[in-house]
Amino acid sequence: xxxxxxxxxxxxxxxxxxxxxxxxxxxxxxxxxxxxxxxxxxxxxxxxxxxxxxxxxxxxxxxxxxxxxxxxx
Numbered sequence: 001x002x003x004x005x006x007x008x009x010x011x012x013x014x015x016x017x018x019x020x021x022x023x024x025x026x027x028x029x030x031x032x033x034x035x036x037x038x039x040x041x042x043x044x045x046x047x048x049x050x051x052x053x054x055x056x057x058x059x060x061x062x063x064x065x066x067x068x069x070x071x072x073x
Contacts, residue, residue: 005046012044012055020057027056 016026020042031037031052037045038054046053 008046012046012057015044016055016057023057029054029056 012026020026029038031054033047033050033052035052037043037052038056040056042057044055044057046055
């Protein structure tokens with residue numbers, strides 16, 4: 001059974017409120033479903049059929065594994 005987007009988004013917002021409210025985030029980046037995705041403790045991924053939404057809840061700059069061209073966007 002597919003996971004609904006709304007509860008996932010609510011969990012992400014709660015985590016941001018708790019852990020990163022005073023940061024510059026969250027930063028949302030959309031990738032193709034088959035793309036290499038960034039990975040870090042402050043990154044959450046919502047997978048859809050044709051794309052992945054990556055929420056970077058970190059404070060700034062590139063997350064580990066993030067493409068350099070996407071740092072700071």
